[in-house]
Amino acid sequence: MEIQGRRRSSNFEDRGRGGGGRGAGGIPLQGLASLVRMLGVKGSLIAAAVLGVGFFVLPASLKQQLLGALSGGGAQSDGAQGTGSVCETSPTNGKACDFSRVILASTEDVYKPLFQSGGLPRYAAAPGAYREPVLVVFAGSVSTGGCGGATSDVGPFYCPADSKLYIDPSFYDVMEKRLRAPGDFAQAYVIAHEVGHHVQNLIGANRLKVDGETKNQASVRLELQADCLAGVWGHSARATLSITDEDLAEATNAAHSIGDDTLGHANEKDYTHGTSDQRKRWFKRGFEGGDARQCDTFAVKRYADL
Template structure:
């Protein structure tokens, strides 16, 4: 992809090198937080002061009313999205300074890809009398807090959080694609980001909400619906790829790189490599053939929304 002279997105936050967030919930040091209030209670119980029971009662009342939650390591909120669950805690070490700029080649490339998806989807939404609001992209190392989807981990790979409309990527996945999954090339990584942006498109169109409501009513079809959600995101990535081609900035072999990446992250391929066999009922993203097929359909139909329905037709 000829990307060096293209626009960079302003919707990128670089958190790399800031360390992994604490998960909370551990014991607090004596003299502060939970340890401090417990010590106070113990001292009052052992004391002979006439007013000790009044003070103990007030402390217990304070804790029951919720004031003790922060003192005992609480205060977080729990959210589950596509199997990524956890408690979200405030972590100031994870906040990048305002105005931070991505300056390395990998970060700049992803910033360009994001900007290009912004241009494509803004245009595509306008053609359908819709308004597009771009997602944010967070680059991080090892782990990071999200705005409603728990603690993101690099071991889970790139992901999109509907709660804060943000794509999270540990850039080490860029190298994993080539070295671990056998999908080299910059457009392989471009496909990955475009796929996650596809989930953002689903969020804006209400697909994500429909998915959540349906699996709440019928949890038994969660995996089946998840596959259809993921294949639709592949379709949207294919539509963006056609747009890039029409701009004249694709290089020879780029589409093949995206197709190889789609193949490499198919459920059947990953399970065969990990376990030596496949369990179709456990699939959540689709087979390698399905992922390639729906990317190709998106490319063929330039992301046409009418052709994007993976829910009411065969996905084979």
């Protein structure tokens, strides 16, 4: 892909290290204590293991709980800024920031007309015009406007309360080395997936529930839809960002590497994001078809048919 000469989004916040005043890196002790209180020791160990493989593979409900626990149990006020700039820390970070702004701008260009034409799954009332989310880059830890605080360990996430996406650029390194998902388009897929959660928030998908299904199953439907929406973005951005077949392979490889089965969940009832096969399939569905209405995972009657 090629980002030279493309628009950079201004919906961007560069927060310095420790944005949120929690000190640099790691799970703060206070947060850890609340986590243990909430989940028990065994649950906390499981949560810590899960956090190690990236926050965006967690279900939204658990994310909220963990964010609450990590912030000491309560909602935190917004506006706490760290010192300095994440983007200016290193050339690698600078590149990641610039790249993220291009991808975000591209999602804005794709979703604005899509909301205008009503080309999205329809759930509640018509969502109206697209409201652009803000991308926050941070290093170490960050506080959000309504989702509590978080550390880098949790990976990229979306906070519906403040409509912001949070990414520590060091996560791209985790993707490459720990998740074996390298490549710029794999990174773009992660950003577009989180933007997908923002879109779900606007159209009301995140408030849907299918009768008789568990919380985890609702989470899988949401996550697969976010993958599909990321694919739709890729389809629409194909020409302007010169997205190639190799790029596509990077994204499907990333989708594969963060499937619940590949991440080691033995029991299907513990799935929160879907299998590698499902994640690839729904991403490709969006990428190949380019029709967000085809991303309606909630219209699939039987869960087993997802």
